[in-house]
Amino acid sequence: MKLTIVEYPDKRLKEKSKTVEKFDKELHQLLDEMYEVMISSNGIGLAAIQVGHTKRALLLNIPDENDEQSIDTLVEMINPVITYTSGLTTYQEGCLSVPSFYEDVQRYESIAVNYQDRDGNTKSIEAEGLLSIAIQHEVDHLQGILFIDKLSYSRRKKFEKEYKRMQKEKKLHKL
Ligand code: Y12
Ligand code: CO
Numbered sequence: 001m002k003l004t005i006v007e008y009p010d011k012r013l014k015e016k017s018k019t020v021e022k023f024d025k026e027l028h029q030l031l032d033e034m035y036e037v038m039i040s041s042n043g044i045g046l047a048a049i050q051v052g053h054t055k056r057a058l059l060l061n062i063p064d065e066n067d068e069q070s071i072d073t074l075v076e077m078i079n080p081v082i083t084y085t086s087g088l089t090t091y092q093e094g095c096l097s098v099p100s101f102y103e104d105v106q107r108y109e110s111i112a113v114n115y116q117d118r119d120g121n122t123k124s125i126e127a128e129g130l131l132s133i134a135i136q137h138e139v140d141h142l143q144g145i146l147f148i149d150k151l152s153y154s155r156r157k158k159f160e161k162e163y164k165r166m167q168k169e170k171k172l173h174k175l
Contacts (some may be wrong), residue, residue: 002033003033003034003036003037003051003052004037004051004052005037005041005050005051005096005097006049006050006051006052006097007097007098007099008097008098008146008148008163010097012049012052013049013050013097013141013144013146014144015049015054015144016054016142016143016144017047017048017049017054017055017056017057017141017142017143018054018055018056019056019079020055020056020057020078020079020116023078023116023118023119023120027055027057027078027118028118030048030051030053030055030057031057031059031076031118033051034046034048034051034057034059035059035061035071035074037051038059038061038096039061039069041096043061043096044060044061044062044063044069044130044134045058045059045060045061045134045135045137045138046058046059046096046138047138047141047142049141049142049144050096050097050141055078056078056079056080056142057076057077057078057079058076058077058080058135058138058139058141058142059074059075059076059077059138060074060075060077060131060134060135060138061073061074061075062130062131062134075125075131076117076118077113077115077116077135077138078115078116078117078118078120079115079116080113080114080115080135080138080139080142081113081114081115082111082112082113082135082136082139083112083113083114083124084110084111084112084126085108085110085111086108086109086110086111087108087109087110088106088107088108088109089106089107089108089109089132089133090104090105090106090107091104091105091107091130091133092104092105093105093133093137093147095137095146095147095148097141097146098146098147098148098163100166101148101159101162101163103147103148103151103155103159105137105147105150105151106150107132107133107136107137108132108136109128109132110126110127110128110132111126111127111128111132111135111136112124112125112126112127113125113127113135113139
């Protein structure tokens with residue numbers, strides 16, 4: 001299967017993802033292909049729903065201090081549940097499903113997460129900084145929530161106007 005990124009305002013992004021029950025070849029293939037599309041799109045996080053699969057699965061690949069991504073630091077989370085939160089922080093977020101738009105979003109500073117790996121083994125992680133923000137952004141996707149849903153009413157209206165204009169321009173360039 002060749003995966004493509006589902007972009008806002010596609011309604012699939014509002015869907016709630018389902019618990020993964022089978023940790024089989026099909027799941028592994030999906031995760032491998034999600035990694036390919038995430039890296040080739042310059043992403044650092046991707047949820048399965050962003051490629052049209054309603055599975056509670058996500059990937060994170062935070063760049064190192066030299067701003068480089070390595071498969072060695074790839075984190076795959078299946079059925080993640082945030083079990084602890086503390087503090088608040090604000091970060092300018094972007095999303096592969098909302099191209100060319102970045103906005104400040106408030107998130108928890110530190111979190112703890114329980115999840116399963118691709119083979120169904122139970123894992124837990126404590127995260128802060130960019131990893132914590134990225135996990136919260138991706139876990140929101142599994143609930144059908146986008147970072148633009150967290151904007152104020154006036155900022156959201158401005159976004160809708162800008163985004164529609166941008167989509168029109170994109171269409172014109174394709175003609
Ligand atoms: C902090 C905040 C949000 C996240 C979620 C993961 N987000 C991404 O991976 C966003 C990637 C992204 C990549 C783009 O492409 C390029 O930069 C070439 C991009 O730009 C365009 O679409 C034109 C926008 C977003 C993790 C951590
Ligand atoms: Co996103």
